[in-house]
Amino acid sequence: MKTWEKFDFQTIPNYNFQIFNIPLQIQKFLFLIIPLLFACTTQPEGCGSGYTDINGKCYNQIDLDVLQDFIDNSSGSLISTLDTNSNGSIEPLELNIQKWNENGRLTYLWLYDDSLSGEIPESIGQLTYLDTLNLSYNQLTGKLPQSIGRLSTLNWLYLYLNQLGGTMPDSLCTIYPNLTNTYFAYNQFCPPYPSCIPIEKIGVQDTSNCP
DSSP: OEEOOOOOGGGSOTHHHHTTTOOHHHHHHHHHHHHHHHHOEEOOOTTOTTEEEETTEEEEHHHHHHHHHHHHHTTTOSOGGGOTTOSSSOOGGGSSOEEEOTTSOEEEEEOTTSOOEEEOOGGGGGOTTOOEEEOOSSEEEEOOOGGGGGOTTOOEEEOOSSEEEEEOOTTHHHHGGGOSEEEOOSBEEESSOOTTSOHHHHOOBOOTTOO
């Protein structure tokens, strides 16, 4: 789609053409064509850089990559019913349940009881538009990534009923004031716990493997 902007003919002084003895008719033609060359711009087509078109909608590739990291870390534990298009592999948009905003950014990720396993990817911190994150009732292991503290728009964070362990990152205190709903119980997190989080939110933890 082409857009045309108003061009000020005063910006091209006549003497520039007179220096080269350009005939008057050619000068008139140049006055018409030069503004069009400068004022005509082409709008980008498709999704643009950093976005991927999937079924006619644009999705941020970084956000898609984070979802793919969850799939890769799960090492084949994901239930086959997630493969909604029956192509033999589970793709990022097939992880339940997701909401994306009009700018193609992931805002809602509800992966409750989605048979996830392995570690929460460090790339989770790149989901900077995320409002809701529920990873509860899976088989997630390892430590909670420090990068989770970059999720400044997060309001809901549920991690209960996994096998997450180690110490909880202090970066949680960066986002905890924004969290209206959160629960970490029934994991293997070790004390000391971040002072910003009430002990009732941390809940019951299996500390049998803690130092």
